[in-house]
Amino acid sequence: MDMVSFFNVRRPKSVTSNSKNGFSALSITASQEDDEADSGNHVRLKSPRWFSEFSSIWPGQAHFLKVENILFQGKSQYQSMLVFQSASYGKVFVLDGDLQLTEKDECSYQEMITHLPLCSIPDPKKVLLIGGGDGGILREISRHSSVEEIDICEIDTMLIDVYKEYFPNVAVGYKDSRVKLHVIDGTLYLKSIERGTYDAIIVDAFDPIRGDHELLESEFMEVAARALRGGGVMCIQAESLWCGSLDIQKLFSKCRQIFKGSIDYAWTTVPSYPSGVIGFLLCSTEGPYVDFRCPINPIDPSSCGISKQPLKFYNSEVHSAAFCLPSFARKATSSMMKPKNST
Amino acid sequence: MDMVSFFNVRRPKSVTSNSKNGFSALSITASQEDDEADSGNHVRLKSPRWFSEFSSIWPGQAHFLKVENILFQGKSQYQSMLVFQSASYGKVFVLDGDLQLTEKDECSYQEMITHLPLCSIPDPKKVLLIGGGDGGILREISRHSSVEEIDICEIDTMLIDVYKEYFPNVAVGYKDSRVKLHVIDGTLYLKSIERGTYDAIIVDAFDPIRGDHELLESEFMEVAARALRGGGVMCIQAESLWCGSLDIQKLFSKCRQIFKGSIDYAWTTVPSYPSGVIGFLLCSTEGPYVDFRCPINPIDPSSCGISKQPLKFYNSEVHSAAFCLPSFARKATSSMMKPKNST
Numbered sequence: 200m201d202m203v204s205f206f207n208v209r210r211p212k213s214v215t216s217n218s219k220n221g222f223s224a225l226s227i228t229a230s231q232e233d234d235e236a237d238s239g240n241h242v243r244l245k246s247p248r249w250f251s252e253f254s255s256i257w258p259g260q261a262h263f264l265k266v267e268n269i270l271f272q273g274k275s276q277y278q279s280m281l282v283f284q285s286a287s288y289g290k291v292f293v294l295d296g297d298l299q300l301t302e303k304d305e306c307s308y309q310e311m312i313t314h315l316p317l318c319s320i321p322d323p324k325k326v327l328l329i330g331g332g333d334g335g336i337l338r339e340i341s342r343h344s345s346v347e348e349i350d351i352c353e354i355d356t357m358l359i360d361v362y363k364e365y366f367p368n369v370a371v372g373y374k375d376s377r378v379k380l381h382v383i384d385g386t387l388y389l390k391s392i393e394r395g396t397y398d399a400i401i402v403d404a405f406d407p408i409r410g411d412h413e414l415l416e417s418e419f420m421e422v423a424a425r426a427l428r429g430g431g432v433m434c435i436q437a438e439s440l441w442c443g444s445l446d447i448q449k450l451f452s453k454c455r456q457i458f459k460g461s462i463d464y465a466w467t468t469v470p471s472y473p474s475g476v477i478g479f480l481l482c483s484t485e486g487p488y489v490d491f492r493c494p495i496n497p498i499d500p501s502s503c504g505i506s507k508q509p510l511k512f513y514n515s516e517v518h519s520a521a522f523c524l525p526s527f528a529r530k531a532t533s534s535m536m537k538p539k540n541s542t
Numbered sequence: 543m544d545m546v547s548f549f550n551v552r553r554p555k556s557v558t559s560n561s562k563n564g565f566s567a568l569s570i571t572a573s574q575e576d577d578e579a580d581s582g583n584h585v586r587l588k589s590p591r592w593f594s595e596f597s598s599i600w601p602g603q604a605h606f607l608k609v610e611n612i613l614f615q616g617k618s619q620y621q622s623m624l625v626f627q628s629a630s631y632g633k634v635f636v637l638d639g640d641l642q643l644t645e646k647d648e649c650s651y652q653e654m655i656t657h658l659p660l661c662s663i664p665d666p667k668k669v670l671l672i673g674g675g676d677g678g679i680l681r682e683i684s685r686h687s688s689v690e691e692i693d694i695c696e697i698d699t700m701l702i703d704v705y706k707e708y709f710p711n712v713a714v715g716y717k718d719s720r721v722k723l724h725v726i727d728g729t730l731y732l733k734s735i736e737r738g739t740y741d742a743i744i745v746d747a748f749d750p751i752r753g754d755h756e757l758l759e760s761e762f763m764e765v766a767a768r769a770l771r772g773g774g775v776m777c778i779q780a781e782s783l784w785c786g787s788l789d790i791q792k793l794f795s796k797c798r799q800i801f802k803g804s805i806d807y808a809w810t811t812v813p814s815y816p817s818g819v820i821g822f823l824l825c826s827t828e829g830p831y832v833d834f835r836c837p838i839n840p841i842d843p844s845s846c847g848i849s850k851q852p853l854k855f856y857n858s859e860v861h862s863a864a865f866c867l868p869s870f871a872r873k874a875t876s877s878m879m880k881p882k883n884s885t
Contacts, residue, residue: 251606263594265601285602287601475819527854
């Protein structure tokens with residue numbers, strides 16, 4: 200690995216194959232001659248062992264992490280994967296060149312996207328996770344003793360296997376006996392089930408949703424709303440407050456039409472994500488009014504679920520605080536928060 | 543400027559001098575031959591126009607910003623300065639190689655470090671700013687109509703001039719007639735004034751304070767506490783929650799000894815800072831009890847002060863939310879918050 204200088208799994212240079220852990224493990228080696236500079240948004244480094252992330256959503260900036268050791272590199276039928284030991288963020292998982300998860304800060308994202316919806320409704324029993332193949336959200340759902348069924352739609356089983364191998368503390372969620380894996384596209388699954396099946400749906404499957412996101416125009420949101428019981432809730436990753444193309448008002452307006460209940464927006468700190476912030480869009484369907492800011496269903500601290508570890512990030516104070524938006528973002532939400540006819 | 547490839551103002555390569563705007567303006571040019579890779583924590587890029595920040599506090603990671611245009615580079619008797627137009631963060635100010643301020647996100651830092659203390663006490667009249675030479679905190683103090691005197695200690699007058707030239711919307715704070723500039727070291731100034739002079743002191747002069755910070759052992763904290771009236775408040779930048787070396791408990795314990803009032807810790811999102819988070823340590827002296835979480839002195843929205851612009855980030859909701867800490871950080875603070883004998 201001494202020759203590893205820079206890798207971008209979207210554009211691998213030279214690839215050698217190893218068989219390891221039952222996966223098709225790959226490692227990238229690149230000679231110094233490969234180093235080059237793009238004049239556009241990409242740069243390549245001559246220095247050894249740095250991973251870089253450039254995102255089209257965040258042009259003009261990049262985040263670099265120092266690589267201690269490449270643990271796995273491979274490709275499923277859907278996407279390429281890279282696992283490395285970083286110098287400062289623990290193990291890191293990269294999907295199609297985009298940083299997905301680091302051991303250092305996964306707690307913030309996984310705990311918030313799970314407990315913001317589940318702590319906002321009384322006694323959730325049936326929960327659906329779309330995407331989230333790493334298992335961390337399953338681990339968090341597992342803390343809720345009221346939950347009887349946890350369904351997950353994840354199409355890439357190799358991704359699950361890689362997480363189980365390299366991130367056992369994340370993938371531990373699969374060990375909960377309530378979990379049932381459906382290897383099927385989320386939209387197809389949602390279409391196949393009865394109306395009003397779920398108390399909560401958590402979506403961790405797409406690029407972060409924005410005001411102009413194609414997801415809003417697709418049938419996905421319609422079928423998700425249909426799959427929820429009255430007063431059921433959905434939580435989906437929704438960009439960063441600092442992202443120029445985030446239009447919360449448009450997002451709210453569209454989701455109000457579809458879900459017909461309350462809509463709200465929260466955010467948390469995730470250092471490895473560009474801008475250090477990830478937002479969440481929360482929607483409830485017509486029925487019993489859901490006040491997302493008020494966690495009426497707090498987590499029993501003695502109930503750690505399958506992970507046996509206490510919460511690292513989430514608590515009821517952080518829950519409510521997550522909905523407090525900077526003034527520049529608050530204008531959009533203040534008039535849009537409550538449904539017209541809450542019951 | 544076409545040849546500019548990478549610059550690190552700590553280690554300039556070749557420097558040409560221009561006279562511009564009355565300053566000793568410098569620009570760096572570097573040929574391709576200068577590009578090299580360090581095996582340690584530094585990398586240099588062959589690609590044109592990227593600024594990189596590597597911090598010893600945050601080893602193993604780096605943040606890169608694309609440079610559209612270098613506007614100023616120079617050196618005062620104290621430090622080197624760089625101003626560039628970035629592709630995504632507006633104008634950027636760099637001090638001794640460390641990113642100090644970007645137009646995109648300065649609102650968060652400046653508004654929070656100012657209004658967290660000033661909105662926590664009734665009618666602040668005399669306010670001292672130590673450091674903060676850019677003028678942004680002065681701009682924010684200016685919103686408080688109760689304030690009669692605003693003193694600032696800043697030793698580097700060239701820094702002030704550069705900000706006035708390139709960041710007029712930040713340096714506008716100097717135009718407030720209540721502002722009095724003292725070109726003197728903060729500690730010396732504090733020693734020279736009468737005990738109990740100020741209602742509030744804001745400190746923006748040092749590296750972010752940590753649990754093991756030498757500032758805690760120096761006389762600075764003692765003389766700052768001495769300069770405050772009973773129940774007066776100090777706010778100082780105090781690292782990120784995500785920084786491994788931050789020891790909030792140690793920080794609280796030390797500051798409680800010195801200030802003898804209430805101590806609390808808040809944080810905000812600043813995308814251009816490593817981890818995307820900056821924290822604030824707030825201390826009050828013995829006297830009327832200060833509950834930092836409760837903004838009893840809200841800002842009159844119609845009073846914009848010298849800037850004429852409304853607040854971009856701060857509001858009373860964000861104020862209280864800033865004190866809600868993730869579980870991993872909360873343990874340290876929950877038992878330490880209140881003074882032993884609050885009056």
